Amino acid sequence: MATATDHDEAADAETLTAGVVGASGFTGGELLRLLVGHPNVDVAQATSREYANKTVGSVHPNLRGAGLRFSDPGDLESVDVLFAATPHGVSMEQVDAFQAAADTVVDLSADFRLDTEAEYDEWYDGHVCPEYLDDAVYALPELFREDLPSADLIAAGGCNATAAILGLAPLFDAGVLDGGEQVVVDVKVGSSEGGASASKASSHAERSGVVRPYAPTGHRHEAEIEAILDTSVSFTAHAVDMVRGASATSHVFPDSPVSKGDLWTAYREAYEDEPFVRLVAGGSGVYRYPEPKAVAGTNNAEVGFELDPGNERVVVFSAIDNLMKGSAGQAVHAANVALGLEETAGLEFSGLHPVGSP
Ligand SMILES: NC(=O)c1ccc[n+]([C@@H]2O[C@H](COP(=O)([O-])OP(=O)(O)OC[C@H]3O[C@@H](n4cnc5c(N)ncnc54)[C@H](OP(=O)(O)O)[C@@H]3O)[C@@H](O)[C@H]2O)c1
Missing domain, CATH: 3.30.360.10 (Dihydrodipicolinate Reductase; domain 2)
Structure with missing residues (x-):
């Protein structure tokens, strides 16, 4: 489990390492796009079971040339920050492994967004580790910025x-x-x-x-x-x-x-x-x-x-953009705050205009 000191040390480091579990999906691809361009982050791992050993560019053509390959999520590398971009239910099953791999875990799924087991019983199919719900920090950084620097487990808000x-x-x-x-x-x-x-x-x-x-x-x-x-x-x-x-x-x-x-x-x-x-x-x-x-x-x-x-x-x-402010962008923003980086690092760019259907 991370401590405030762990986070401070992470912020002092020149470059932080990041892993993305579920990197072959849509939000995982957007996370990689952001992290590859992030001034303070090196992508150490991008997982996919289906595409393990294939290049990231073979799934995300916009990332051809990024020099990344997918690896199996069963073999998680130790990193400063781990992003989980997996379907609902995966993170709650694997949170211990995620936390063993990183002091800061940012989950993009709904697994830790609600506060109580009763809410998961009502709206989802229950929860397998409700003891984590109290400490998980909901990340809309605009509303909960102060809570992020001490967070070990961050639940990025839904789109x-x-x-x-x-x-x-x-x-x-x-x-x-x-x-x-x-x-x-x-x-x-x-x-x-x-x-x-x-x-x-x-x-x-x-x-x-x-x-x-x-x-x-x-x-x-x-x-x-x-x-x-x-x-x-x-x-x-x-x-x-x-x-x-x-x-x-x-x-x-x-x-x-x-x-x-x-x-x-x-x-x-x-x-x-x-x-x-x-x-x-x-x-x-x-x-x-x-x-x-x-x-x-x-x-x-x-x-x-x-x-x-x-x-x-x-x-x-x-x-x-549901894949950005609604997920990957919000997750990187939250991680920046949690790790003591410049809040806007890796996210300071405008969109395109004109553009067809986004
Ligand atoms: N799409 C959105 O707009 C959006 C917005 C906000 C939040 N979210 C949430 O973000 C999460 C990811 O969404 P997405 O749209 O990116 O989904 P997606 O495109 O279906 O991608 C899911 C990824 O998870 C991996 N995966 C599936 N089961 C796994 C398991 N058991 N262990 C490890 N990896 C597993 C898949 O790759 P492999 O099967 O190859 O391992 C894939 O890379 C979901 O929880 C979703 O609710 C999505």
């Missing part, structure tokens, strides 16, 4: 949950909402949210062109949003014709009147110093509200809002 929480949290912090109001969140997501393994619903013929409500109710990220915001949320998710991106539109109905100025104050106070959150609310041009295309490939989140006084409604928009 849809990240989009929704970034949009709504400032309203709770500013007292515009107090938890008693109705909150309705509608998320549109790209196909890469489903991971690299094909399913019938993800075949090109079935997925192309859809606006498909795939989780009208009961989506597991509802639990995560409710736990972090400490409120009840009604959540619906649609699959839409994008590869990358999550766009959350949230409708809230404050009990007391709120002005546009109040909203600007709330969002500026929450995010004016945040390196990865941009306020996009009105203005001019084509992209006047948050837009997944505008953040594709980056760790940026766009957050915006509009007031609907006639209906006493505030509508909140947020857009992220």
Whole structure:
């Protein structure tokens, strides 16, 4: 188990070593892309059972020439930070091996995001090591930055949950909402949210062109949003014709009147110093509200809002790249904070414009 001293020593080192378990998947590939370009990190291991001994470029063509090969996850190397980009259920089974390999473990799955075994019984298929839940730090760095430097086990926030929480949290912090109001969140997501393994619903013929409500109710990220915001949320998710991106539109109905100025104050106070959150609310041009295309490939989140006084409604928009701010980028951001590195290290780049469907 890591101590504060372990973390300090890691930060003092010139270059830290990193491993990625599940490196052949979509978020694993994005982790490798970020870590290969990270100024303070060397990738020591990238695992895949299916592609062990094959070059990383044979699966992730954007990483041809990176000089990396997959190895078997049964043989974990000792590293400073280990990222687990594996399906739900794997990390909770293997957390001891992960922690034996690294002082800092960042898990991208949902295995350690919720606080209690009862929540896992309700929303998932239970938990095999609930004793870890108390100490795991949920990483939306914007909300839980202070908790990260002492964290051994970091649970990177879910993609849809990240989009929704970034949009709504400032309203709770500013007292515009107090938890008693109705909150309705509608998320549109790209196909890469489903991971690299094909399913019938993800075949090109079935997925192309859809606006498909795939989780009208009961989506597991509802639990995560409710736990972090400490409120009840009604959540619906649609699959839409994008590869990358999550766009959350949230409708809230404050009990007391709120002005546009109040909203600007709330969002500026929450995010004016945040390196990865941009306020996009009105203005001019084509992209006047948050837009997944505008953040594709980056760790940026766009957050915006509009007031609907006639209906006493505030509508909140947020857009992220699910493979970046919604997973790999968020995980690297959290690791940077945990390891005492520059927060933005390895993540300081803009996306492309113009770009086709992300
Ligand atoms: N996709 C997203 O937008 C997104 C966003 C946020 C969070 N997440 C979470 O991040 C995790 C990874 O998602 P993904 O979309 O990258 O999935 P993915 O594309 O399906 O990749 C999963 C990876 O895990 C490896 N793997 C599977 N079972 C394993 C096991 N038992 N032991 C070791 N490795 C194993 C797979 O490679 P081998 O089978 O070759 O070993 C593969 O590299 C999931 O928990 C997901 O919920 C995903």
